[in-house]
Amino acid sequence: MSRVLNARGQDLRTVSRELKRFIEEESAVTIKNASHLHGLCAGLKGGEITIEGDTGDYLGVLNDGSTIKVRGNAGKYVADNLTRGVVLVEGDADYGAAQYCYGGTVFIRGNAGDFTATMNKGATIVIGQDVGDEVATYMLGGDLIIVGNAGLNLGNYLIRGNIYIGGQWASLGHNCKQEGLTPEDITKLEGYFAQYEIAIEPKQFKKITPQSAKPFYK
Amino acid sequence: MAIVGAFCVTLHNDRCINSRMPGKCATCVEVCPYEVYAIDEGEVVVQNFNACVGCRICVEFCPYNAIRINPAEPEHLSRYLWTFAQVEEIHYKSLTGQYLLRGLGTMGPLPHFDNIVVVPSQLASPPPKDKYREECKMEVVIGEKRAKNPIRLRLPIIFPAMSFGALSREAKLALAICAARTGIATNTGEGGVVEEEPYYSKGFLDKEMTRRKWSPGGYLIVQWSTGRWGVSADYVNAGDGVEIKIGQGAKPGMGGHLLGAKVTEEIAKVRGIPVGSDALSPCRYYDALTFEDVKKQVEFLRDVTNYEKPIWMKLGPSRPYEDVRMAALAGVDAISIDGMAGGTGASPDVVTQGVGIPTIACIPPAVRALNDLGLHRKVKLFALGGIRGGLDAFKALALGADGVGFGTAAEIAMGCRACMACHKGGCPYGITSQDPKLRARLDPEAAAERLTNFIHATAEEIKMLAMLSGHDDIKELSEEDLRALDINTAAITGLKLVGYERRLPLWEQHES
Numbered sequence: 263m264s265r266v267l268n269a270r271g272q273d274l275r276t277v278s279r280e281l282k283r284f285i286e287e288e289s290a291v292t293i294k295n296a297s298h299l300h301g302l303c304a305g306l307k308g309g310e311i312t313i314e315g316d317t318g319d320y321l322g323v324l325n326d327g328s329t330i331k332v333r334g335n336a337g338k339y340v341a342d343n344l345t346r347g348v349v350l351v352e353g354d355a356d357y358g359a360a361q362y363c364y365g366g367t368v369f370i371r372g373n374a375g376d377f378t379a380t381m382n383k384g385a386t387i388v389i390g391q392d393v394g395d396e397v398a399t400y401m402l403g404g405d406l407i408i409v410g411n412a413g414l415n416l417g418n419y420l421i422r423g424n425i426y427i428g429g430q431w432a433s434l435g436h437n438c439k440q441e442g443l444t445p446e447d448i449t450k451l452e453g454y455f456a457q458y459e460i461a462i463e464p465k466q467f468k469k470i471t472p473q474s475a476k477p478f479y480k
Numbered sequence: 481m482a483i484v485g486a487f488c489v490t491l492h493n494d495r496c497i498n499s500r501m502p503g504k505c506a507t508c509v510e511v512c513p514y515e516v517y518a519i520d521e522g523e524v525v526v527q528n529f530n531a532c533v534g535c536r537i538c539v540e541f542c543p544y545n546a547i548r549i550n551p552a553e554p555e556h557l558s559r560y561l562w563t564f565a566q567v568e569e570i571h572y573k574s575l576t577g578q579y580l581l582r583g584l585g586t587m588g589p590l591p592h593f594d595n596i597v598v599v600p601s602q603l604a605s606p607p608p609k610d611k612y613r614e615e616c617k618m619e620v621v622i623g624e625k626r627a628k629n630p631i632r633l634r635l636p637i638i639f640p641a642m643s644f645g646a647l648s649r650e651a652k653l654a655l656a657i658c659a660a661r662t663g664i665a666t667n668t669g670e671g672g673v674v675e676e677e678p679y680y681s682k683g684f685l686d687k688e689m690t691r692r693k694w695s696p697g698g699y700l701i702v703q704w705s706t707g708r709w710g711v712s713a714d715y716v717n718a719g720d721g722v723e724i725k726i727g728q729g730a731k732p733g734m735g736g737h738l739l740g741a742k743v744t745e746e747i748a749k750v751r752g753i754p755v756g757s758d759a760l761s762p763c764r765y766y767d768a769l770t771f772e773d774v775k776k777q778v779e780f781l782r783d784v785t786n787y788e789k790p791i792w793m794k795l796g797p798s799r800p801y802e803d804v805r806m807a808a809l810a811g812v813d814a815i816s817i818d819g820m821a822g823g824t825g826a827s828p829d830v831v832t833q834g835v836g837i838p839t840i841a842c843i844p845p846a847v848r849a850l851n852d853l854g855l856h857r858k859v860k861l862f863a864l865g866g867i868r869g870g871l872d873a874f875k876a877l878a879l880g881a882d883g884v885g886f887g888t889a890a891e892i893a894m895g896c897r898a899c900m901a902c903h904k905g906g907c908p909y910g911i912t913s914q915d916p917k918l919r920a921r922l923d924p925e926a927a928a929e930r931l932t933n934f935i936h937a938t939a940e941e942i943k944m945l946a947m948l949s950g951h952d953d954i955k956e957l958s959e960e961d962l963r964a965l966d967i968n969t970a971a972i973t974g975l976k977l978v979g980y981e982r983r984l985p986l987w988e989q990h991e992s
Contacts, residue, residue: 278783301780305713319773320780324713339767345712361767362708364752380766381708383752400762402753422754475754476740479581 270295285309425470495546580829583902595969601950609947617953623790623813634663640885643669646825654927656680659698672710672750707761709751727796729822735761737826741905797837801845821866823888826903839865847880870941893934
């Protein structure tokens, strides 16, 4: 069953209540006119939700199992603190996408802003085009795949996890080093690219890993 | 300034090799340029301690660690600015290139509650209430307007945020058990939730909450913080309220520090970091660039918790009026403001000692901010930071707070001796250690018993002070129940000055 929820003129509490009711009915839900709502789809544990058009900030924060598709651009902090589930954005994502994630998958087909994937602790985050500055700051786990270019200070104080980048970076942050791709890395990237229909050759990617897991106090 | 006789020189003969084997060693005699020591019939003696200048070259060179040099007077009188501790701090930095880190909180003189006295009732005020035969209302309700399930504290007391990691599992459980036994709230801190905390704090032994052990049952606040350690939708819903941490008293402007020595396998798993790696929380939210973002966080946390749980905000001591005003405007149900005497598991010493606003200077502006918005007593205000017992708590309540938090005092109630080495992970009482051998020294139920006794005694103190001031409800307490003992305190707090019996003119001008 598929349900449509028109959010125009509605507040978060009303839309959220309806959304949860539809999900309990095991319906796939399409939400329209929701760009004024911040924190939409917060903390959901299941369901398939499609957002038609652009979204507000904090879409899918604390998502714990639902699949959220955005047919437009996402506001700031999309997929914040994701623990399980999937967030797919057809357009661009504003500042701070996929921060503080523990697990799950985030795919942004377009560009993503500054501080994307900051403090990622275990999610797989794929960015189809370019990212801004300070991306993957203090990343503690998981994979970040950037098909395009990155700005300043990429991977600053990277502690654990991998950054794969197809383009160039303006500068690398502290505690990063570049490594060659292993056959396992290539297989992994091929899988992601096939899944998200990205026509690019994995072998041209560079891999960035942490120099040390303990870069702070001696 | 006394130079002569400024130091006590102690030669421990049981350690000094020369006292056992005369002639064997006279290093102190040789290295001291001031002839403090001499050889007398083959033995080293202190011949002129008045000549000692405190250079401690003898201590440095003594091969048997037999000499102690101590200031003869309090150092803040005789050696300030250059106390031994200050000298050693400079040596440490010059040897290591590192600044000092330590636990606990601000040490040394600060304007605090000690310069305020309680005014009892006599003829000119309503008569006192009888503490032994009458009741005093102590309940504090949080979130009654916005949350489906408000928190109803039986006493105006909370245990503020202290993380799993900074504290041991046993200490966290002791706090939860005590909360259940006294009807108050404990707080996860920012290190995730210990599995038993949610049901222990309610008084149950099992997750299904079928086996009650402790009554009347308390509350658990889960903290949403900048490191977001162990945070998920389940975590946010694991407690009875959510606290958004903006800052803390011991290190406002900085995030939490959990040094690698305390990041064990268990802590690492909860926090999602490698074992032994420092967990340094960001100083600000990466996912809240503006105040509007903070308001959105309040809104979605209400949504994730199904509008059932109160939302709290914790502030460090910065600009109390403006910060509390903004927190209230963000739509929270309660605000904790942590003065600079607040505690910490680890912090740069320079920040703990020198950054922030004393607790007594935070409360009056915070109350004014809420009053100006018409929200005083509606948005509940909790005062934290160096509150030691019922007397401090009463003064904070009379200044306008709705409740107080006991952090460091709670640790001390469990057995802590305030050695300031919490950051090292070697707490010999098992309170701030993650070492299984040391943790085994802290029995959660025994520690909870001590905590419960402390909370009961403290609550009785608050009740006694409220009733001798003529009140049978802590919400009636006001500044009129207090006087400042000195001009400085009167100027900081706006309280009437003893003897003068009025507020200082600068306050009257300010209010007019």
